[in-house]
Each structure stands twice: as structure tokens, then as C-alpha cells.
Amino acid sequence: MEHKKTLYVISKSNDPAYNLATEEVLLRNYEENIVFLYINKPSVIVGKHQNTLSEINLSFLKSHNIPVYRRLSGGGTVYHDLGNINYCLIENGEAGKLVDFVRATTPVVEVLKHLGINARHGKRNDLLCGYKKISGNACHVYKSRSMHHGTLLYNSNLSYLTESLKTKNIHFKDRAVKSVRSEVENISRIIKSKKQTTEFLLEIGEYLKKKYNAQPWNLTTKDIEKIDELIKNKYETWQWNYGYSPMYEFKKAYKTGNYTFLSQLKVEKGIIQHIEIKSNYPNANFIKKAEKVIHMAYHEKEYIQNCLSDLPSEIQEGIINSLF
């Protein structure tokens, strides 16, 4: 990034949709190199080509009000919260020579070393301290601009992180990009720091600002308009966050009382294109009716619950649990 004008932006929001939309605007609508730092409230962020439902612990996320978002870059699923710092480095370069994780994240390794953390590059483009992962990275290339972004676990809730990403992916069959689990650690524990996460973010920011000779920059009114539009039409939509998942097949059995339910689905763009439910429930008409209302429905729990609301409760329970 040296020798070119660089802008330095710190997000004023903890809303993941806002920050993902901001990354997109900074990548596509600016010409400068950019350092953008932000912290998200608890949320799960999946990679561009992942199957959302197969990467998350849906019931845990629902019961803890943790939303899920899809990002533009590749790679696997990550958990964010107020103890996690996100850095986003956007740079111009020659097409074909844009993707170099080691080069892109070297300044981050430098600043971590400067702050007392013996960080190093891992094999999966992540940053490690010892053998534990403290940072995951992903990239998106847009024309001759690349956006490298990464997480920095500073003081995250690691049990929530683990629980959020505990999956039931044995039920899914697809070609989507799969996450690779790693052992993780918080930086604040490694360096025994009592500093707030925001304070640590500013220390990192100041170092990067100096390194790139970056100018502080505030988003313009026009940027904010674009961001709001992207939030509304993309980052807060079920179609992008879930529906965009590559085609998958789903198969799961559930037993309630004396009845068993075995559902098999084929889902494309979030819509159930094919459904077959096998059950020993005595009144087969109810099962046929359920299949009919679920066919072409979204593979979304509340949506299907509504579709089934006319059926006996034991069928509702059995089928819902065989679908998620």
C-alpha cells in the first residue's frame, strides 16, 4: 500500500450489516487504498459460497438472538462479538497479483509483535500465537482492487464462539465451501491485558495509520445512502444470508412419541424444490398435506412453522424437527 494515498476509517457502528455494507462501498466506490476497522455485536458471518444452515448451530443462535450474515469474501464461518476486532485492508494492485495473504497481513503481524504478541502466519492464511489461532483472514478481489479482511480475537466469548459453530452438517449433502475448525485463543489472555477492546483497536489503528501514512476519513452522506441501500436490499435479507447457499440435499429423521418422521429435501436458492416425508403416522393424508405446503417454501423455520399451523401439533413438531 506504500506510496499511494490511503484512507483511515473507523466504524461508528457495531451493526454487522452496516459494517459489511461499508466494506462493499469502500471496495467498489473508492479509488484510494483503505484501512477500515470495526467491531461487531454478537453475530455469525459465513463465507460467500457456504451453505449457511449447515455451518451454524441454528437453535443456539435463535435462542441467543445471534444473527447470521453472509460476506463477500471466501473461506469459512466465523463468530464475532464486542471482544473481536475486524480489520479490513483494501488495496489497488495488478490483476493476478492481488492475492497474497502473507504480504497483506504482515503489517498486522508487525503491530501485534509491537504490542507484545508473538504472532506468526499460519498455513490457512490465519494468524497464530503458539499453535492457537487468533485471527482468520479472507479476501475478495474486485477488478484491480483487493479486500483482505480478518478477525482478531481479543476478548471474545469463546464458549459462545464454539457453541455457535457447532453444526449438524451430517444432514447436508452439498458442494459448498466447508469451514475448518481451529483451536482459538484470546489476545487479552495471552498478554494478560485488562484494556478494553476499543482501546486495543485504537492502538492497532494508530500503528497501521502511521505505517500507511493514512489520512483519517469520514464516510460521506452519499456513502451512507449507498450503505443503507445495501443493508436493506442485501445484508439484512434472508435471500442473501441464507438463500444464496449453493444447492444442497438434506435428510433427517426425528422421533416424537410413537411416530417417526424422515424428511428428504432438495433445496435450491433457499427454496425447497423437492420434499419427501416418510412417517408411520396413521393418517397419511396429513403427511401428504404437509408435503404439499412445504413444496416450494423457503427452508426457514418460522416460515415453515406458519405453513404447517393447520396440522395436528404432534405432526408439526415431528416434521419441523426433521427439517432443521
Add this chain to the structure above:
Amino acid sequence: MNIPENLKFTKDHEWVKVDGDVAIVGITDFAQNELGDIVFVEIETEDEDLEKEDVFGTIEAVKTVSDLYMPVSGKIIEVNEELESKPELVNNDPYNEGWMIKIKMSKPEQLNDLLTAAQYQELIS
């Protein structure tokens, strides 16, 4: 680095093979090598009419998502469905089995703007 003489190239590291008014498109050996293991190819633009430099799909390799650009304008008449289940074909055989789309060209004169094998060689060296 394999750069077949009979193909045309773009600065975005795509190759074009001309067959009458149809252009067959893929990414170069250099590009697949730079990207590393390709894990996902997403092309959902079949039957669409697109302009030169429009995005026709995306490709993911080692956590990096890159856009794929139309080398010439035209209608996408065929997509290599094999890549959905075998994205690694792009790594293993970028100029044959790893082809991505076939374009029925609307402005074949745009072929003149593409690079020759020698020019592409110069670009990447």
C-alpha cells in the same frame, strides 16, 4: 507456464478460443496457479446477454473470491456444469476440461482487442 498459441487472452488472465461466432472462455494456467486450489465455481448467467467486462461468475480459491469477466460481449449459451461438482478441473486442465462458458458473440470485432499468446506471455513475465 503453458500458454497455447492458438488462444487469445485478456489482462484479467482469461483465455478465449474462437469457434465460428462462439467464444469458449476459461482462466489461464498462470491464473489457476496464482489462485491455488479452486474450491468453488459459481456461474449462474446462462442464457444472459452480457457486455464485455461484465461479471459472469465468481471463483473461490483458498478463501479468496474473485470475479470472472466477459472477454467479449454476447449471450452465454452454455456453462460447464462439470465445474459445479469438480471445480478442481480448472486447476488440473485449465485449457480443456476446465473451460467455463461459451459465448455467442454479438461484437466479434472485440476479438481484435484481446492479447496474443506472445503479448500475454509478456504481461505475466
